[in-house]
Amino acid sequence: MSVNQEKDQPRRRQARGERRIAQLLEAAATVFTTTGYTAASTNAIAREAGVSPGTLYQFFPNKEAIAIELGDRLMHEMRETYGEALAPVDPATPLEQAVGAAVDRFIAFNCEHPVFFALMHGPDIPGRITEEHDALHATLLSRIEGLLSSVLPDIRPADLSRTAHMCLGLYKAGLELVLAHEGTERDAYVQELKNALIRYLAPLVGDRLGPTH
Numbered sequence: 001m002s003v004n005q006e007k008d009q010p011r012r013r014q015a016r017g018e019r020r021i022a023q024l025l026e027a028a029a030t031v032f033t034t035t036g037y038t039a040a041s042t043n044a045i046a047r048e049a050g051v052s053p054g055t056l057y058q059f060f061p062n063k064e065a066i067a068i069e070l071g072d073r074l075m076h077e078m079r080e081t082y083g084e085a086l087a088p089v090d091p092a093t094p095l096e097q098a099v100g101a102a103v104d105r106f107i108a109f110n111c112e113h114p115v116f117f118a119l120m121h122g123p124d125i126p127g128r129i130t131e132e133h134d135a136l137h138a139t140l141l142s143r144i145e146g147l148l149s150s151v152l153p154d155i156r157p158a159d160l161s162r163t164a165h166m167c168l169g170l171y172k173a174g175l176e177l178v179l180a181h182e183g184t185e186r187d188a189y190v191q192e193l194k195n196a197l198i199r200y201l202a203p204l205v206g207d208r209l210g211p212t213h
Contacts, residue, residue, distance in 0.1 A: 031044050042063050068126055068129060086143045104190075144167055
């Protein structure tokens with residue numbers, strides 16, 4: 001065996017291991033979404049992945065470790081999503097367009113990864129996921145406050161905080177309804193969510209956004 005072949009072997013093993021981990025995480029996402037975290041088992045995850053429980057245990061000691069790894073990856077992707085969705089708004093952008101674009105990005109993420117909602121809002125999720133979700137929630141609120149303060153420069157801090165909490169609360173409530181439906185009915189709930197946020201924000205924003213700004 002040549003020196004180059006010897007060097008390639010660990011890389012190939014690592015690549016195989018990463019593919020197996022991705023396969024197990026995808027299976028876990030399906031199981032957690034279908035049964036919930038509490039009812040899920042490592043046997044069910046292994047079965048969904050088409051591997052033996054012994055193979056699963058080579059990579060993860062238990063379902064909590066799987067959930068934490070899956071949660072970490074999803075939260076990293078979620079941070080990228082809200083970085084794009086909550087980018088500064090051009091004052092010439094109408095409120096309807098600004099809200100619609102942000103909601104569409106968040107909904108797309110949650111519909112693509114329904115396990116994110118299942119993991120983050122389940123009754124028995126691992127403590128580390130709860131802590132990281134709380135940190136994500138706080139950062140998200142801070143980003144919403146920053147976005148609102150750029151549009152509402154004279155708003156009092158207490159009002160700003162309350163408005164940001166209301167926006168996030170409305171979104172979360174609407175998201176649960178969106179995820180509970182499919183097809184045209186899901187689309188209709190997405191539009192209702194946008195309408196609720198726009199009607200809530202419109203009196204506060206007034207004519208500060210849009211072509212007449």
